[in-house]
Amino acid sequence: MNNYKIVLLSGDGIGPEISNVSKKLLSKLSEKYKFNFELKEELFGGIAYEQKGSPAPQETLESCKSSDAVLLACVGDIKYDSLSRDLRPETGLLKLRSELNLFANIRPVKIRRSLLNASSLRKEIIENVDLIVVRELTGGIYFGEPRGIVNISGEKKGFNTMTYSASEIKRITDVAIKITKKRNNKICSVDKANVLEVSQLWRETVEEIMKNHPDIEFSNMYVDNAAMQLIRDPSQFDVIVTNNLFGDILSDLAAMLSGSIGMLPSASLSNDGPGVFEPVHGSAPDIAGKDIANPIAMALSTAMMLRIGLNEPNAADNIELAIDNVLSKGFRTSDLIDKDAQILSCTEMGEKIIQEI
Numbered sequence: 001m002n003n004y005k006i007v008l009l010s011g012d013g014i015g016p017e018i019s020n021v022s023k024k025l026l027s028k029l030s031e032k033y034k035f036n037f038e039l040k041e042e043l044f045g046g047i048a049y050e051q052k053g054s055p056a057p058q059e060t061l062e063s064c065k066s067s068d069a070v071l072l073a074c075v076g077d078i079k080y081d082s083l084s085r086d087l088r089p090e091t092g093l094l095k096l097r098s099e100l101n102l103f104a105n106i107r108p109v110k111i112r113r114s115l116l117n118a119s120s121l122r123k124e125i126i127e128n129v130d131l132i133v134v135r136e137l138t139g140g141i142y143f144g145e146p147r148g149i150v151n152i153s154g155e156k157k158g159f160n161t162m163t164y165s166a167s168e169i170k171r172i173t174d175v176a177i178k179i180t181k182k183r184n185n186k187i188c189s190v191d192k193a194n195v196l197e198v199s200q201l202w203r204e205t206v207e208e209i210m211k212n213h214p215d216i217e218f219s220n221m222y223v224d225n226a227a228m229q230l231i232r233d234p235s236q237f238d239v240i241v242t243n244n245l246f247g248d249i250l251s252d253l254a255a256m257l258s259g260s261i262g263m264l265p266s267a268s269l270s271n272d273g274p275g276v277f278e279p280v281h282g283s284a285p286d287i288a289g290k291d292i293a294n295p296i297a298m299a300l301s302t303a304m305m306l307r308i309g310l311n312e313p314n315a316a317d318n319i320e321l322a323i324d325n326v327l328s329k330g331f332r333t334s335d336l337i338d339k340d341a342q343i344l345s346c347t348e349m350g351e352k353i354i355q356e357i
């Protein structure tokens with residue numbers, strides 16, 4: 001029987017509420033699909049800062065490094081915004097990504113048929129949407145140096161640096177190629193090559209690589225146009241590959257196609273070590289502690305962990321099917337707009353999904 005070491009980082013805000021659902025799901029699935037798992041819960045984010053003085057304590061990072069996969073809920077709260085940058089929960093996230101070398105962030109956006117009415121876009125625009133955003137995660141403007149805020153002649157000036165090497169661009173393009181070959185053989189690379197030199201290098205490098213893959217339908221698109229096209233005709237996309245900043249923004253935009261950010265999972269992967277599987281959404285401090293959060297993005301992240309990180313595809317399929325069944329019976333959490341639906345709490349939605357396993 002396979003035995004997996006999973007680290008769970010529940011983090012802040014709604015994190016513990018949605019993590020509870022995933023814990024129960026894993027227990028039920030391990031019985032059904034005959035695998036063992038050891039779940040180690042570690043402090044991470046604002047809670048880790050409060051208890052250990054660091055948003056990413058060394059022991060948490062060590063546990064993550066020696067695991068088979070990391071399941072992360074979410075971190076952050078407005079109350080930490082006044083802390084110095086190195087102590088903020090979001091810095092803990094960047095540290096985790098960089099320590100585990102998680103250079104590739106995979107964000108699938110698939111419209112669940114029963115949620116066609118939950119999107120703010122018309123049904124006919126979104127019904128065929130099935131795309132993946134492949135976002136570079138350890139480079140670009142979030143990590144580039146120099147950065148800072150300086151005082152020049154009595155006026156404050158803030159600056160950041162967007163930088164990519166050709167090898168960083170190549171390795172994320174290779175991930176996008178690998179993914180699209182299992183799908184529809186279509187890649188759109190998103191940049192801002194008309195204005196930024198770093199994007200010119202991005203475009204040249206991707207184009208050079210794509211010459212070796214004539215079977216893939218390849219296109220380039222400027223990021224402003226990509227934002228517009230994602231709203232105008234999102235089903236034109238299969239795999240979008242882009243840098244850290246553009247991927248951050250476009251994947252949240254794409255999230256709304258599905259009706260709620262509470263529906264979207266993601267995986268962050270390296271070339272060898274454990275991946276981190278987490279919802280796209282943040283810690284939703286506005287609804288934390290009210291038991292009304294949507295646990296589905298976290299449950300779908302658990303499915304991605306089982307599929308990609310632990311090679312348990314049947315258990316992963318089972319989570320997805322269970323969610324589809326619950327939604328098609330008309331059950332929703334309050335973030336999913338549907339006038340005929342029965343609204344459930346986070347705990348109740350978790351129970352319904354588990355009943356379908």
Ligand code: NAD
Pocket residue numbers: 014073074075076077078090093261262278279280281282283284285286287292293294295297335
């Ligand atoms: P957010 O994603 O937390 O919330 C945006 C809106 O979506 C809120 O109205 C929230 O209630 C709602 N929402 C989010 N997840 C939901 C869910 N599962 N169910 C129902 N509604 C949900 O983004 P924000 O408000 O910009 O950020 C809040 C905090 O989260 C900040 O501190 C931010 O830095 C942090 N953050 C963390 C991550 C992460 O942990 N990966 C990602 C983004 C933001």
